[in-house]
Amino acid sequence: xxxxxxxxxxxxxxxxxxxxxxxxxxxxxxxxxxxxxxxxxxxxxxxxxxxxxxxxxxxxxxxxxxxxxxxxxxxxxxxxxx
Amino acid sequence: xxxxxxxxxxxxxxxxxxxxxxxxxxxxxxxxxxxxxxxxxxxxxxxxxxxxxxxxxxxxxxxxxxxxxxxxxxxxxxxxxxxxxxxxxxxxxxxxxxxxxxxxxxxxxxxxxxxxxxxxxxxxxxxxxxxxxxxxxxxxxxxxxxxxxxxxxxxxxxxxxxxxxxxxxxxxxxxxxxxxxxxxxxxxxxxxxxxxxxxxxxxxxxxxxxxxxxxxxxxxxxxxxxxxxxxxxxxxxxxxxxxxxxxxxxxxxxxxxxxxxxxxxxxxxxxxxxxxxxxxxxxxxxxxxxxxxxxxxxxxxxxxxxxxxxxxxxxxxxxxxxxxxxxxxxxxxxxxxxxxxxxxxxxxxxxxxxxxxxxxxxxxxxxxxxxxxxxxxxxxxxxxxxxxxxxxxxxxxxxxxxxxxxxxxxxxxxxxxxxxxxxxxxxxxxxxxxxxxxxxxxxxxxxxxxxxxxxxxxxxxxxxxxxxxxxxxxxxxxxxxxxxxxxxxxxxxxxxxxxxxxxxxxxxxxxxxxxxxxxxxxxxxxxxxxxxxxxxxxxxxxxxxxxxxxxxxxxxxxxxxxxxxxxxxxxxxxxxxxxxxxxxxxxxxxxxxxxxxxxxxxxxxxxxxxxxxxxxxxxxxxxxxxxxxxxxxxxxxxxxxxxxxxxxxxxxxxxxxxxxxxxxxxxxxxxxxxxxxxxxxxxxxxxxxxxxxxxxxxxxxxxxxxxxxxxxxxxxxxxxxxxxxxxxxxxxxxxxxxxxxxxxxxxxxxxxxxxxxxxxxxxxxxxxxxxxxxxxxxxxxxxxxxxxxxxxxxxxxxxxxxxxxxxxxxxxxxxxxxxxxxxxxxxxxxxxxxxxxxxxxxxxxxxxxxxxxxxxxxxxxxxxxxxxxxxxxxxxxxxxxxxxxxxxxx
Numbered sequence: 001x002x003x004x005x006x007x008x009x010x011x012x013x014x015x016x017x018x019x020x021x022x023x024x025x026x027x028x029x030x031x032x033x034x035x036x037x038x039x040x041x042x043x044x045x046x047x048x049x050x051x052x053x054x055x056x057x058x059x060x061x062x063x064x065x066x067x068x069x070x071x072x073x074x075x076x077x078x079x080x081x082x
Numbered sequence: 083x084x085x086x087x088x089x090x091x092x093x094x095x096x097x098x099x100x101x102x103x104x105x106x107x108x109x110x111x112x113x114x115x116x117x118x119x120x121x122x123x124x125x126x127x128x129x130x131x132x133x134x135x136x137x138x139x140x141x142x143x144x145x146x147x148x149x150x151x152x153x154x155x156x157x158x159x160x161x162x163x164x165x166x167x168x169x170x171x172x173x174x175x176x177x178x179x180x181x182x183x184x185x186x187x188x189x190x191x192x193x194x195x196x197x198x199x200x201x202x203x204x205x206x207x208x209x210x211x212x213x214x215x216x217x218x219x220x221x222x223x224x225x226x227x228x229x230x231x232x233x234x235x236x237x238x239x240x241x242x243x244x245x246x247x248x249x250x251x252x253x254x255x256x257x258x259x260x261x262x263x264x265x266x267x268x269x270x271x272x273x274x275x276x277x278x279x280x281x282x283x284x285x286x287x288x289x290x291x292x293x294x295x296x297x298x299x300x301x302x303x304x305x306x307x308x309x310x311x312x313x314x315x316x317x318x319x320x321x322x323x324x325x326x327x328x329x330x331x332x333x334x335x336x337x338x339x340x341x342x343x344x345x346x347x348x349x350x351x352x353x354x355x356x357x358x359x360x361x362x363x364x365x366x367x368x369x370x371x372x373x374x375x376x377x378x379x380x381x382x383x384x385x386x387x388x389x390x391x392x393x394x395x396x397x398x399x400x401x402x403x404x405x406x407x408x409x410x411x412x413x414x415x416x417x418x419x420x421x422x423x424x425x426x427x428x429x430x431x432x433x434x435x436x437x438x439x440x441x442x443x444x445x446x447x448x449x450x451x452x453x454x455x456x457x458x459x460x461x462x463x464x465x466x467x468x469x470x471x472x473x474x475x476x477x478x479x480x481x482x483x484x485x486x487x488x489x490x491x492x493x494x495x496x497x498x499x500x501x502x503x504x505x506x507x508x509x510x511x512x513x514x515x516x517x518x519x520x521x522x523x524x525x526x527x528x529x530x531x532x533x534x535x536x537x538x539x540x541x542x543x544x545x546x547x548x549x550x551x552x553x554x555x556x557x558x559x560x561x562x563x564x565x566x567x568x569x570x571x572x573x574x575x576x577x578x579x580x581x582x583x584x585x586x587x588x589x590x591x592x593x594x595x596x597x598x599x600x601x602x603x604x605x606x607x608x609x610x611x612x613x614x615x616x617x618x619x620x621x622x623x624x625x626x627x628x629x630x631x632x633x634x635x636x637x638x639x640x641x642x643x644x645x646x647x648x649x650x651x652x653x654x655x656x657x658x659x660x661x662x663x664x665x666x667x668x669x670x671x672x673x674x675x676x677x678x679x680x681x682x683x684x685x686x687x688x689x690x691x692x693x694x695x696x697x698x699x700x701x702x703x704x705x706x707x708x709x710x711x712x713x714x715x716x717x718x719x720x721x722x723x724x725x726x727x728x729x730x731x732x733x734x735x736x737x738x739x740x741x742x743x744x745x746x747x748x749x750x751x752x753x754x755x756x757x758x759x760x761x762x763x764x765x766x767x768x769x770x771x772x773x774x775x776x777x778x779x780x781x782x783x784x785x786x787x788x789x790x791x792x793x794x795x796x797x798x799x800x801x802x803x804x805x806x807x808x809x810x811x812x813x814x815x816x817x818x819x820x821x822x823x824x825x826x827x828x829x830x831x832x833x834x835x836x837x838x839x840x841x842x843x844x845x846x847x848x849x850x851x852x853x854x855x856x857x858x859x860x861x862x863x864x865x866x867x868x869x870x871x872x873x874x875x876x877x878x879x880x881x882x883x884x885x886x887x888x889x890x891x892x893x894x895x896x897x898x899x900x901x902x903x904x905x906x907x908x909x910x911x912x913x914x915x916x917x918x919x920x921x922x923x924x925x926x927x928x929x930x931x932x933x934x935x936x937x938x939x940x941x942x943x944x945x946x947x948x949x950x951x952x953x954x955x956x957x958x959x960x961x962x963x964x965x966x967x968x969x970x971x972x
Contacts, residue, residue, distance in 0.1 A: 007309055008132045009274025029259035052274055054130040058255025065229050065257060 008053040012075045015047040016060075020068035022046070030062050043071060050078065092173050095370065095402035099154035099219070102142045103396075105291045107283050109136075112272055113144045119270030120150060120217070120247055125239050126263055127249040128256075131274035133414040134313025134343070137251045140272065141219055150247070151178040152217035158369075160449075162228040163482030165195040171218075172205070178216055182208045186697055193481060194662055194698035198230070202237035204697075209238075209245040216246050222413075223252040228482075232257045243268070278310030292319030292396075300332045307335040308342065313414055317346035320396070321353065347418040350397070361388055362397070363427065366419035367434050367457070369450070370402060371409045378441040379434055432458040443467055449480060452487060461495045465502065472505035481509060500529045500542045507549050511556070512620075512662070514702070514738065519553055544573035544581055551588030555595060558741050563592035580621075583612035587625045594632040595742065597781060597819040602632055603641070610645075614652065620661045623649060627663040630670040631706070635782060637823020639674045639859040646670045665695025665703035673710055679862030679891050684714055701734040705743045712750050716757050717867055719911065724754055742782075748773065749785035756792060757909065765793055775808050779815045784824040787812055791831045792909070795838055802839045806832060826855035830868055837871045837955055842878075849875050850882065857884040862891045869908045870965050871955025895970065908953055908969065916950040917971065919943060924963045924972055 022044040027037050031049060038045045051059065056075075063070065116127050129137045145152050155174040161167040169190040172183030186196060186204050196204070209216070226232070236258060239246060250256060263269035279287065284305050288294045296304070308314035318335065322328050335342060351359050364380050365371055373386025382388070389409055392399045398415035402408040411419070423431065435458035443451035448471040455464035468475070468487065475484050488496055488506070496502070503526035510518040526546050533539065547570035554563035567589030574581045586609035593602035606629040613622030626649040633642035646667050653660055672687030688711050695703035708731040715724035731747055748771045755764035768774070768790060773783055775790040787808060794805035809832045816824035829852035836845035849872065856864070865872050865888045873892045879885035912920070915936075922932045933943045951957060954965045966972045 009135070009278060009309075011275075027261075028265070029262045030257075031261055033261070033265070054132065054253060054274060055255045057253075058130075058257065058260075061227065061254065062257050065227070 006077055010077060011050055011052050012056075012077045014049040014051060014056055014076075015045070015074045016049065016063070017071040017073070018044050018046070018063055018068040019071055020044060020063075020066065022066075022068070026066070030059060044068070092170065095408050096156045096158070096170060097154055097174050097177060098156070098402050098404070099145065100138060100142060100400050102146055103139070103291075106139060106143075107279065107286045107291060109140055109143060109283070112140055112276060113147055115272065116140075116144045116249070116270055117148060120148065122267070123244065124263075124270050125243045125247060125268045126258065126260075127247065127270040127272070128260065129249070129251045129272045129277075130253070130255050131272075131277050132253055134311060134412075135274055135277040136279075136312035137272075137277065138221060139312070140277065141221070141249060141251055144249075145217075145219065148217065150217045151214055152219060152249075153177045154219045154221065157220060157222045157225050159225050159486075160480065160483045162226055162231065163193075163480070164228060164230040164234060165190045165193050166480070166482065167226070167228075167231045168195075168201065168205075168234060175216060175218060179208070179212050182212070184208075188660070189697040192661070192698075193476075194700070196697050196699050198234050198237055200696045200699075201234060202241055205238050206241040206245075209242045212245055215244060217249060218246065219249045219251065221251045223250050223256050224254045226256070229257060277312070279305075279312060279315060280310065281305055284310065284315060287315055288319060292316070292323065294319060294322055294328065296328060296332075300329055303332050304335075307332070313412075314342050314346065316396075316398075317343065317350055321346050321349035324353070343414065344418060344421075347415065348422065351419075351422065354397075358388070358392070361385070362392075362419055363423040364434055366411065366416050366423055367431065367454075368438060369410060369453075371411075372407050374445075375438065375441050379437050432460070436460055436463070439463065439467075449475065449483065456487060456490055461491060464491070465495060465499050469499060469501040472502055473508075476505055476509045497525055498529050498532070500526045500533075500546070503529060504542075504545055504549055507553070511549070511553055514556075514740070516553070516557070523550060523553065540573055541575065541578070541581070544570045544578075544585070547573065548581055548585040548588060551585060551592065555588055555592040556740050558595065560592050560595045563588060564596065567592060579612045579616035580618050583609050583616055583618055583621050583625070586612060587621055587628065590625060591628045594628055597821075599632070599636055599820050603629065606632070610649075619652075619656050622652065623661045623663050623667070627666050630667060634670060634673055635823075636821050637826065637855075637859055637861070639677055639861070642670050643674045646674075660694065660698075662695070662698035662700030662703060665691040665693075665698065665700060666706055667691070668694060669703070669707040669710060672707075676710070676714060677863050678860045679866060681714070681717075688714065701737070702739050702743060705731045705734050705739055705747065709743070709746050709750050712754065716750075716753060717863070719757075721754070721758055724757075728754060744771075745783040745786060748783065749789060752786060752789040756789060759910065761793055761796060764789060768793075775804060779808075779811045781815060781819065781821065781824070784812060784816060784821065785827070788827055788831050791828075791835065795835055799839070802835050805835045809835070822855050823859070823861070826852045826861060827864055829855065830864055830872070833875060834868055834871055834955075837875060838952065840957065842875075845875055846878055850879060853879065853882055853884050853888070856888075862888060866891060866895070867909060869955075870953065870969055873968065874955045874961070874965060892968075910953050912950055912953055912966075912971065916946050916953070919946045920950055920962060920966055921972060923947075923959055924966070 019042060021039065021042070022037055024037065027035050027046075031046065032051055032055065034048045034050060035046055036048045038047070049056070049059070060070065119127055129141060131137055145154075153174040155170055161170060169187060172187050172190070175182045183205055186201065189196065195201070235248070239248060260269060264271075281301070284301055288296050288301065304315065304318060308318060318332075322331055325331055335345070351362060354362070361376070361380055361382070365376050368375065368379070371389065373389060376385030376389065377383055389399065390406065393401065393409070398412040399409050400412060402410055410416075435454040439451045439454035439458065439460070442448070442454065448467055452464050452467045455461075455467060464487070468484070472484070488502070503522040507519050507522040507526065510516075510522065523546070530539065530542055530546065547566045551563045551566035551570055554566060567585050570585035571582060571589065574585060576582075586605050590602050590606035590609055593605055606625050609625035610622055610629070613619070613625060626645055629645045630642045633639070633645065649667055653664065668687050669691030672684045672691060675681075675683035675687060688707055692704065692707045692711065695707055708727040712724045712727040712731070715721070715727060728747075728751055732751075735743060735747060748767060752764045752767045755761075755767060768786055771786075773780075773786045773790070775787070775794060779787055791805045791808055794801040794808070797804070809828045812828040813825050816822075816828065829848045832848035833845045833852060836842070836848060852865075856862075865876075873889070876885050876889045876892070880889075918936065919932055922935060927935065929940055929943050929947070933940045936943070951962055954962050956962045956965055963972065
């Protein structure tokens with residue numbers, strides 16, 4: 001098994017919590033396949049986001065443009081074979 | 083030179099594609115993937131990776147191999163202004179399709195942005211005409227954050243996916259719906275992981291690009307340390323040149339990219355002669371470099387030669403043109419050099435920025451000069467530069483960039499500049515952003531009050547008053563606007579034509595709203611004269627716009643036409659883009675045509691005016707023109723088109739537009755409802771907007787009151803009397819302010835009412851009064867719109883030459899009776915049943931026979947007969963048949 005890499009070009013699994021409402025339309029337009037959305041009151045939780053750093057930066061900016069405040073974010077570098 | 087003068091002032095370096103290095107590692111598998119995406123009909127190729135991964139090199143290699151015509155556009159922060167972005171977008175594609183976007187480029191160059199769907203439609207039409215699909219490289223898209231830019235691109239690409247392919251080079255994924263494109267197989271992606279150099283490619287690199295004798299183990303270590311990152315490999319190679327123990331050096335590398343980058347940059351730098359190191363550090367503050375600028379910055383005299391040396395040494399210098407004049411550093415390299423500069427010469431950086439600012443301002447690059455002054459913290463100099471150039475900066479479509487500076491300035495500094503705040507107030511006034519106007523006005527006033535009294539203070543006071551007067555009159559604060567305008571003229575120097583023109587515009591506009599016709603005309607004509615002297619094209623056109631709109635309101639068709647035509651001749655001689663108000667000026671000629679019964683002329687000018695108004699995104703013009711277009715469509719009984727016009731007008735009005743547009747829009751909406759036969763809806767429109775048949779007649783809602791007159795006519799004798807009383811009040815009110823066209827229309831409506839009440843002699847009297855008022859200006863259309871009853875009355879006015887002219891106009895109405903083409907001239911058309919009854923009567927059937935034929939009661943036939951008599955303005959069957967034949971209904 002190739003070791004997990006911590007570089008901008010490697011893929012990580014991200015989970016993001018934002019203040020704001022998102023919908024499936026946003027997920028299907030801007031998020032990688034497999035992204036899950038859970039709305040918890042006024043907060044939305046996006047999980048299962050598999051992306052490299054350039055992709056996640058783009059997604060964060062899109063959330064910012066929609067007026068969502070990023071509440072928290074977690075990144076888990078993934079095994080290259082996942 | 084471009085075929086469009088407006089594009090001559092663009093930075094040509096933005097279109098320059100960097101050269102393909104002679105020594106490079108070729109990446110055919112990635113090029114093949116991109117090319118396959120083109121063949122598969124994908125719309126976007128995304129090359130997304132952090133800096134230093136070789137995105138540009140790959141794109142350049144692809145462009146050299148593809149057969150598709152391509153263009154290159156290097157983006158910068160200033161392209162967040164959508165008007166600027168699309169101007170450069172158009173200019174880039176014009177390199178491969180010369181006439182692309184020509185129509186809208188001129189407006190964009192003046193900072194006027196059409197609505198997104200209009201812009202996308204225009205550009206899509208041009209792309210459809212392209213003989214071949216095009217490819218556009220957008221380099222450094224990560225600097226774009228403005229959603230309007232992304233929305234516009236998306237709108238365009240979605241319309242003509244087969245005609246334009248975007249190749250996007252970016253450090254972060256752009257705000258496109260990439261996931262959707264991916265799912266639809268419309269996206270080719272090259273990501274950082276794809277761009278990492280493979281083992282074989284690293285071998286190639288150190289064989290062909292920076293030739294070094296490296297063992298397989300050393301190469302493996304390098305691959306591990308740099309992780310195939312191109313910038314790291316290049317810096318490592320540069321650091322190793324001339325070293326003896328390469329193995330030891332490679333073993334010493336460890337840490338993250340950032341660490342390696344910083345470490346290697348220092349290594350590369352320290353291996354250069356001192357003078358080169360000094361040159362690189364100092365010039366790292368520049369976004370673009372040339373020999374002369376670098377000399378000014380460094381105190382040297384040989385910078386041009388040095389730059390050539392650096393280019394030959396592969397030291398991350400990128401040429402921006404083919405003549406070897408301008409360069410820039412690779413972003414990553416310049417960022418690192420700058421951080422080294424801060425560390426080693428931090429206290430001198432401000433001085434370097436100031437030197438750069440001086441050179442740039444002396445060489446006509448005021449925008450870049452301001453950047454450096456701000457970076458130096460030299461706010462006084464930054465403000466001085468902005469004050470000297472504010473109008474050209476704002477007028478040249480740099481609002482976004484200048485706005486960024488304003489936000490970067492400490493508040494106490496912004497508050498010191500009257501001129502900058504006035505400049506902004508003016509631009510925001512033109513864009514109808516009244517909130518920002520008020521803010522900058524407040525700042526300008528405070529700035530003036532806080533300054534010591536100087537000889538220039540009175541002029542500044544006059545400027546503030548002139549702009550304030552313009553602002554007040556758009557808000558409908560007429561008395562205050564008149565006072566401010568008059569005071570501005572009192573304070574302004576007699577020879578200051580620009581300022582006096584501005585003040586006269588405001589004063590004229592306010593006098594127009596106060597219905598002081600003669601004074602308003604005189605003042606606006608003076609404003610036009612002054613602006614021609616000062617070559618202030620924008621103010622001149624705005625003054626013309628006010629004049630022609632007022633002239634139309636007051637029925638002065640000749641004055642409106644002359645002023646409009648004069649301004650269009652002025653426009654032809656001017657190199658600047660037509661200002662947003664130009665749409666209204668064309669539309670004015672359309673309205674004159676319409677009032678004179680020249681339908682095709684009217685349509686042509688109005689459509690042209692509408693197109694120009696849409697180009698400039700000037701909503702007030704669109705509303706005004708669509709309100710007039712609706713009238714044309716109503717006359718032609720094209721209710722569908724009339725509704726489309728009114729819907730757009732209302733949508734834009736509700737989104738935020740000047741109040742003076744409202745009365746005309748209300749009147750037209752009510753006319754529309756009435757023409758469709760929905761009297762209740764017409765009445766509701768009027769009542770909801772406070773226009774009531776009793777009480778005071780408030781101008782300029784005069785036309786709306788005339789709709790009441792028509793509504794009241796259906797309410798029997800009492801309604802007719804009420805209607806007549808209303809027309810008398812309208813006439814009285816209109817006469818006090820010399821609105822002769824409204825007096826004419828009121829007389830015409832009186833004639834209609836009186837005729838419907840069988841008071842023919844009185845009706846003729848009113849009609850004659852209307853004809854007398856119509857003749858000097860050539861009004862025809864109001865009579866045609868009044869329809870059959872007026873046509874019938876005209877027969878008894880044959881002694882009047884103008885009556886005969888109007889009769890000829892009636893006779894010229896097309897008589898084609900196809901279902902699609904028939905144009906009923908009746909304001910209230912005959913229903914199908916009424917027409918059927920009339921047809922049968924014309925064939926000689928009796929009422930009873932008609933009833934039997936139609937299988938209805940005799941009373942029903944009598945009811946229909948009464949209705950059609952009223953609509954045709956007749957009182958007996960023979961006249962009804964005669965009138966119907968005359969109007970082409972039979």
